[in-house]
Amino acid sequence: MINAELSLFDTMTRQLRPFTSIEPNQVGLYACGPTVYDYAHAGNLRTYLFVDILRRTLTLNGYQVNHVMNITDVGHLTSDADSGEDKMEKGSRKQNKSAWEIALYFEDAFLADLAQLNIHTPTTICRATQHIQEQIDFILQLEQKGFTYQTSDGVYFDTNKLADYGQLAKLDKTGLEAGIRVNMAEKKSPTDFALWKLSGEQARQMEWPSPWGVGFPGWHIECSAMAEKYLGEQFDIHVGGEDHIPIHHTNEIAQCQAKNGHVQANYWLHGYFLQLNKEKISKSGTSLRLDALIERGYEPLAYRYLTLTSHYRSHLSFTWQSLESAQTALKRLRNKVCALADSGQIIEEYKTRFIRHINQDLNMPKAIALLWELLDSDFSPADKKATAQFFDQIFGLKIDHLEEVDIPRDVLLLAQQRLEMKQKKKFEEADRLRDQITELGYQVADMGNTFEVHPI
Ligand code: AMP
Ligand code: ZN
DSSP states (O other), X not given: OOOSOOEEEETTTTEEEEOOOSSTTEEEEEEOOOBTTSOOOHHHHHHHHHHHHHHHHHHHTTOEEEEEEEEBOSOOEEETTTEEEEHHHHHHHHHTSOHHHHHHHHHHHHHHHHHHTTOOOOSEEEEGGGOHHHHHXXXXXXXXXXXXXXXXXXXXXXXXXXXXXXXXXXXXXHHHHHHOOOOOTTOSSTTOEEEEEEOTTSOOSSOBOOTTOSEEEOHHHHHHHHHHHHHOSSEEEEEEEGGGIIIIIHHHHHHHHHHHSSOSEEEEEEEOOEEBTTBOOOTXXXXXXXXXXXXXXXXXXXXXXXXXXXXXXXXXXOOHHHHHHHHHHHHHHHHHHHTSOSSOOOOHHHHHHHHHHHHBTOOHHHHHHHHHHHHTSSSOHHHHHHHHHHHHHHHOOOTTOGGGOSSXXXXXXXXXXXXXXXXXXXXXXXXXXXXXXXXXXXXXXXXXXXXEEEEO
16 A cells, blocks of 8 residues: 555645545546647646556555546637637638538547557546537526626626636736736726637637527636536646646636535646747647657657656756657667566565655656666565555556567667676676677677677
């Protein structure tokens, strides 16, 4: 069992808090999903890798995780602040396909990316377009409680009606009203946001009848409605990228507070951005899709390794050089682990230290450093392998997968035997093994308590 308490950094309280679930041994986890108008970029995928690490850590701590993720296939406008065009309709024009075709195509592409990155599929994946009625019902209840008003282009949430609007982002509403330049149109306050938008004169492919007229739901209402449908009015953890703090999650919270009288999730976690030259990465403008990484010769799990080398609450700067180093490191790890004998025991000391790191707000950089330390330690090869495999339940790097290793296993086993002979000071035997390795076309280099093998 787990001996170090799990603590997570909660954006709502800005504190590291011990984690306790509502139901014993069960966790309800809602993760905001992708907007499927284009391929995901490496930044988006960093956020889903973080969610995967969170989920695996919860699982290792004995929780059964009910992981719900939405697919935003309607309603996300080009500006998060409710102006501009629906990203789906724009994508449709750009790619000369219907908005519906695009949604399905990029959803499939996204799920394929998750699989290639060894990210566990969410328990439930739900599309906004398949939950229109739930969203309309939610808005109707907000309307009954007096939190909405109508304009000529839709139904809006009146943020002035909620005393603590903006608590997640610590928004200063008065300051915002004075300083922000937002296209107010008929909005009463700059922070008010659309719940339902009317199609009006616009020709739209995705639209539905509603009590307010034909139109489509706002972006935030989908998550409030679907999270409640699949996880209930109160659940454990809500996650997303850091950009969701000031607008999307702030508005999701406002809707739930207005309807149910309380914030829907007990913990709010946010993954920080991947950056490219300190700039924002956009889906359309860059070639940082997973496929582009693969085309340049990198395996998807090398990108997974790269993300593990930084903490999820730090920005990570993407460079091809760092991806190259991650790929080299992952190959070295696999070579080392695959050379070790099977049937060992997990080393308690390392298990305890590992759990301490991951349970301290998912400290993956420390956990990865511990893996290297373990492999260089003096414990028996088989015990090191069993312990590394235990770690990999969280890392998900397939570090013991022979098919990923480019050095044949018999060569690695000979190298391992040679190292053991050297440690027992049986140098003649060690030299004989080195000759055998050379005959097979490889050379072995000593690295302290371990070794590396390269083709000659
Ligand atoms: P989207 O498909 O734009 O709705 O975004 C999907 C997820 O990716 C959201 O949780 C965003 O917060 C997250 N995201 C967007 N850009 C980045 C980035 N550069 N780094 C990390 N996460 C990001
Ligand atoms: Zn959301």
